[in-house]
Amino acid sequence: xxxxxxxxxxxxxxxxxxxxxxxxxxxxxxxxxxxxxxxxxxxxxxxxxxxxxxxxxxxxxxxxxxxxxxxxxxxxxxxxxxxxxxxxxxxxxxxxxxxxxxxxxxxxxxxxxxxxx
Amino acid sequence: xxxxxxxxxxxxxxxxxxxxxxxxxxxxxxxxxxxxxxxxxxxxxxxxxxxxxxxxxxxxxxxxxxxxxxxxxxxxxxxxxxxxxxxxxxxxxxxxxxxxxxxxxxxxxxxxxxx
Numbered sequence: 001x002x003x004x005x006x007x008x009x010x011x012x013x014x015x016x017x018x019x020x021x022x023x024x025x026x027x028x029x030x031x032x033x034x035x036x037x038x039x040x041x042x043x044x045x046x047x048x049x050x051x052x053x054x055x056x057x058x059x060x061x062x063x064x065x066x067x068x069x070x071x072x073x074x075x076x077x078x079x080x081x082x083x084x085x086x087x088x089x090x091x092x093x094x095x096x097x098x099x100x101x102x103x104x105x106x107x108x109x110x111x112x113x114x115x116x117x
Numbered sequence: 118x119x120x121x122x123x124x125x126x127x128x129x130x131x132x133x134x135x136x137x138x139x140x141x142x143x144x145x146x147x148x149x150x151x152x153x154x155x156x157x158x159x160x161x162x163x164x165x166x167x168x169x170x171x172x173x174x175x176x177x178x179x180x181x182x183x184x185x186x187x188x189x190x191x192x193x194x195x196x197x198x199x200x201x202x203x204x205x206x207x208x209x210x211x212x213x214x215x216x217x218x219x220x221x222x223x224x225x226x227x228x229x230x231x232x
Binding site: 031032033035037043044045047050052091095096097100102103104105106107108109110 | 148150152159160162165167172173206208210212218219220221222223225226228
């Protein structure tokens, strides 16, 4: 079963506008972490932001914020004031603590964001 | 720290040849992950290690793939024999084992082309 679902294969936004990239997840584990990574055309994977399942407040990192709705199992990434350099693939990922004590990290299929001038 | 180091960055090989991809994780990190990225299948987790021990290899596509971690500073992913459908970007990532669920740090990837 798909653990991480990103339903938007592509998104378009104009420079300086805000954009929301959707992510839903599936887990029965009470302890988990949610991550967003950016992959520009150069190919490297860049960590953006993290949200823990027990965190009371939504995570923020500069222009990135995570809209965490635990009951709905969603962890959407909000990018404010988009810049041309934000054009990239964005991946949502999850780590579960599990009862084995080991933590795998699994990714969604990604959303390609294109920022236009 | 130099980050996660993968080699080679690019590899072109002929079908049937053995291919070995290498990874040096960040010093002190307990977890090491191998991923394969393709357009069709996205970013797939192939195998991961904790303290040099393979924990879950259920993502390894078939017996042609094998991975080892002989020590804390080195891991290999081997494909023998290689096939054109193995063409992909292979990423290695490492993360520390802290009390929380931390992010993984990725290498630059190895772009493998099998002709």
